[in-house]
Amino acid sequence: QCLLAGTFLEVEEADGAQLRPQARNLLCSLELVRTVLREQSLSQPSSYPEPVRAVLVQFDRLFAEFELSYVSSLVAVKSPEEIYRQQEIIVLFCETVERALHLGYLTQEMIDGYEPLLMFTIPRLAIISGLLIYPEGPLSLEQSPEQMSRVFSPFYNLLKKIRDLLRVLSEEELCLLERSLCTAE
Secondary structure (H helix, E strand, O other): OOOOOOOOOOOOHHHHHHHHHHHHHHHHHHHHHHHHHHHHHHHOOOOOOHHHHHHHHHHHHHHHHHHHHHHHHHOOOOOHHHHHHHHHHHHHHHHHHHHHHHHOOOOHHHHHOOOOOHHHHHHHHHHHHHHHHOOOOOOOOOOOHHHOOOOOHHHHHHHHHHHHHHHOOOHHHHHHHHHHHOOOO
16 A cells, blocks of 8 residues: 555665556455455355455465565565576585595584684685586586576686686696685685
8 A cells, every 4th residue: 555655665766666556456456355255254154166266366466476576676586596506506515515525625623613714715615616626517607697696697707717727727736726725824
């Protein structure tokens, strides 16, 4: 009702104007639901025929659409694709930790003790892993920036430069670099 009256609650005016038609449809549907339910409760309170179910389904659909639009105007809503991309990043970080433990860059005690240094070490190592060891993963530069997770897409060109620099390192130099990234320096 506030949106229909032109009052915008915690949304930008343009978003409010865009939400107004949905709010109008939602309120009309709600009024219809109230009318049909009132008639039903007075005539047959124990059963709900098809017309009642139909208006309830319509109201549910309109309410869900309005709710998504309203929430989307307040916060960024992630698409299923973006959620999947972020899950791929989680897997990359897990594989990076496993590899770092195997190579002795990290210890289980560091992880169990929530060593603060890990907040820097794991992402650093994950970038190297994502660019060199798992190049088809979430940091794949064979895809466009739009296909990457929003976490890394702004750094697409920088990641390309880093990958190109990493590719010229010998195995020993790469090992040395990874060990240095695990220190507090």
